[in-house]
């Protein structure tokens with residue numbers, strides 16, 4: 097067990113030297129969370145758009161469910177995915193448990209509702225503003241949705257970033273379905289959680305620093321997207 | 332089917348002039364929100380050409396009347412008949428310029444492109460349209476940064492881009508400076524002279540005088556009077572219009 101000062105020094109060394117193991121963990125984290133974010137956007141955005149401009153019965157219930165799913169606890173998502181992917185589960189034959197794919201699935205389930213709910217809000221607000229003009233122009237539904245998505249593109253980008261931020265920082269789901277296997281499914285958060293308890297404070301701290309930088313980067317990106325939008329009068 | 336069959340058929344269909352939307356006949360048009368009756372059994376006809384100025388105090392139902400005529404809402408009861416045409420097909424042959432223009436979060440040019448594209452019009456007309464409303468030099472600027480007068484002219488250009496047979500304007504010059512008012516009046520008058528039917532809501536007596544062929548005066552959800560312009564401005568028939576012009580109308 098190292099002292100905090102020692103560990104911090106080692107951590108900085110690891111980061112500065114571009115340590116191979118460290119890099120592998122960071123890259124896997126990014127690959128898993130970016131893929132999950134992309135898939136979650138592909139699923140969540142159309143659902144959000146549909147609910148935003150659709151007027152169907154049961155819409156209120158859908159809204160409640162969507163908003164409730166936003167707060168899914170990661171460990172519960174992990175557990176449910178585990179039950180499906182485990183050998184005795186319905187999807188056990190795919191052999192996906194303890195693979196990066198399993199982690200992508202879990203994170204996608206975790207953040208797709210966030211993307212859906214937030215983009216629903218963004219698109220519905222914009223639609224409230226555009227709807228009458230669009231009806232006057234006799235746009236089709238598809239043209240309406242396309243125009244809304246394009247005009248809300250900056251806000252939707254921040255929705256995607258919010259999803260990525262949540263995915264990359266989450267530990268509960270990936271630890272259950274990934275298992276923190278070295279060189280295979282070890283990502284930043286699971287490494288921090290488990291290496292700390294094993295006493296490898298340097299690696300944990302180094303990863304913690306990188307995770308912080310990523311979180312800051314996501315926030316900076318959101319900020320710059322907002323400023324770009326304002327500059328182009330998209331507010 | 333041969334390659335050329337479809338386009339030729341479409342062209343022929345487009346070439347045949349559709350039956351005219353005018354004259355308009357409105358019968359017993361009533362609009363209620365719950366217990367409140369906003370429009371109360373309107374009856375009027377509009378002839379095939381010209382500019383009808385729709386006037387009346389705030390809350391008399393002018394904006395709602397435009398939306399009903401344009402097919403954006405359904406009346407509680409009564410009939411709107413545009414030259415016997417299918418009501419479903421009417422909206423697309425008209426355009427409405429709202430009091431507060433809703434512009435897309437895009438460049439000035441892209442706002443016009445959007446309408447030309449979605450309505451299947453010739454994209455090449457964009458520059459001419461912008462030129463027509465005096466916005467050619469602003470083409471690449473974000474539409475949301477335009478001044479009030481410029482934004483309203485863009486909204487007007489967008490409306491004209493759809494080649495409407497009927498153009499509705501809802502107080503388009505309400506908060507504009509005199510030069511912008513004049514610019515918009517000039518464009519609208521030009522459209523009228525080219526045969527577009529205009530229905531123009533205004534509070535501005537001078538504007539009504541400059542633009543009107545006939546005046547439809549609403550008061551308390553009813554038509555107080557509908558008269559030819561020269562009669563209206565010489566001597567309004569109804570007491571409410573007379574009081575309104577003298578600034579004495581109490582709502």
Ligand SMILES: Nc1ncnc2c1ncn2[C@@H]1O[C@H](COP(=O)(O)OP(=O)(O)O)[C@@H](O)[C@H]1O
Nearest residue numbers: 364367369387388389390391392393394395396
């Ligand atoms: N959705 C609505 N529900 C209830 N009342 C409405 C609604 N929309 C408009 N009104 C009322 O209808 C009346 C006429 O409105 P409007 O046509 O906008 O008047 P204006 O002549 O000033 O354009 C107003 O008193 C307004 O408050």
Ligand SMILES: [Mg+2]
Nearest residue numbers: 393394395501
């Ligand atoms: Mg009004």
